[in-house]
Amino acid sequence: MTRYLVGGAVRDALLGLPPGDRDHVVVGASVQQMLEAGYRQVGRDFPVFLHPQTREEHALARTERKSGRGYTGFMVHADPSVTLEDDLRRRDFTINAIARAEDGTLVDPFGGVRDLEARVLRHVGEAFVEDPLRVLRAARFMARFAPLGFTVAPDTLALMRQMADGGELATLVPERVWQELAKALRSASPAAFLRTLRAADALRAILPEVDALYGVPQRADYHPEIDSGLHCELVCDMAAQLAAGDDLVGYAALCHDLGKALTPADTLPRHLMHEQRGIAPTLAMSERLKVPAEHRELAVACCREHLNVHRIDELKAATVHELIARCDGFRKPARIDQLATVCEADARGRGGRSQAAYPQAAKLRRLQAAALAIRGDVIAATGVTGPAFGEALRKARIAAIAAA
Incomplete structure (x- = not known):
């Protein structure tokens, strides 16, 4: 042998x-x-x-x-x-x-x-079309190799379109789709994953909630790239830069603006309430792909809270406390760090703003650290128990946030 x-x-x-x-x-x-x-x-x-x-x-x-x-x-x-x-x-x-x-x-x-x-990704033979998973694998390889200058061969892309048009992608089980998506989110350029699927007319079959963002305009003064789909790409790549290899942060970045696809046409290019509208498609996509609970929860939190973090300088201490509590950031402290990272990716994932400062991230982390420094055992030692203990802890944490 x-x-x-x-x-x-x-x-x-x-x-x-x-x-x-x-x-x-x-x-x-x-x-x-x-x-x-x-x-x-x-x-x-x-x-x-x-x-x-x-x-x-x-x-x-x-x-x-x-x-x-x-x-x-x-x-x-x-x-x-x-x-x-x-x-x-x-x-x-x-x-x-x-x-x-x-x-x-x-x-x-x-x-x-x-x-x-x-630097060409090319199929081996015509049997390529027999396995619909290969459409996702092509996109995932591009997420890894596009920064090295790789492109998909035109004839390979044509076969991928043929597979998408034939409905073969509907046979993929959710676990395999999530597996490939997670690998793409851990790669250097998740945006290349989205672009490749879209070029193959496959994004609408795999991630319809994300595909719906393309062509939806945003205000140019906030978003020089204008298109919501392009913004999603920029944010995903920025998240991959800020938290390399982290599909948890990557998935939350992917989902953070899904609500913009649901903005009423008569209010465009403004997106009032898009953070609340985005929760339903985030939950729907997470359920369909059987995304891990930790990923789903962070994605929903980032969807709901990212505008609040952007304007953290305007928030009262009690409001910051409520934000941290809503995100379960006292029980799971890492979640606030992850939220801050996604919000920074959102702010810097815009045309011409990749090097922009984002002091809000450091401030959110600092305020959470101040609140976490309040020790419950010290309050308990004063004899406070029951509901009164919870209220005393809350007030002490709010005071620490205000002082910080």
Whole structure:
């Protein structure tokens, strides 16, 4: 049997990026031979094994044939007769279909190295259209690689449009959509994820609440970029810059202005009450995608409170206390830090304002810290109990906020 390093480990090494998981494909071996060599089988749908020493994944070379609708409808064939090229042919993009032999030799039957050098994301073959998840994967790869200058090949984008128009995206289960979205939000440019899906006419099927923002105008004096969809893109990228790798902050940034799509046409380009209107679509999107509760709660808080944080200099101490309490910021202190980060991303995610100062974030954090410094045990030591204790703690925290 012959072993090759494949996929992302080869691609990222050629791009000079830090190595991630190392996956291997094994050619010319059977399940029995792998077990006899000490590998432990872990794959259910197809033969995947863990190396006895390194614990790295090793999969038998395999082919796939479409057998039904959606991304799960595949028949897998793996045996010693399957060649390395057969295995690489079933992969999604040419840059992921490069193998490295143990002596360092590259096996590149589909021109992946050439596409890496040209910074092009290109499908391997026509079988690309058989798996609708690949539309999302293309967008997610662009979220990671667009800052390196990557673009989607025109013929690949055409296939993605064909898949979107054919309704195949409706077969994707919410958990997989969220998985790809979360990875995109942890990447350098979540905006490229949105732009790629929109270019493929797929954003309206995947994230209709976000797609509805495009074409909705905002006041140019506050938003030089004018379009609400473009603002969403800028905010998502700014959030990725301020909180790199944090999909919790990223998701809240994505949702913060969803209410602008629901502004009555006769009030545009003003968006009165958009923070309240945005709660319903945020909840709807979170429910549909089965988003974790922590992400949903922060997104709703940011949607509801971001204008209050922007004008924190105008708020009374008691109002700041109520804001922190509404966000559960006394029980979960990190939430206020996250809210401050999303609000900074909102303020700086505007045309020409990426370097603008946002002192409100530091002020919100400072006022929360002052309130948290009030110790309940000190108040309890005075003999105050029951409802009176809660009121005394509230007043002490408000006084500390006022002093700060």
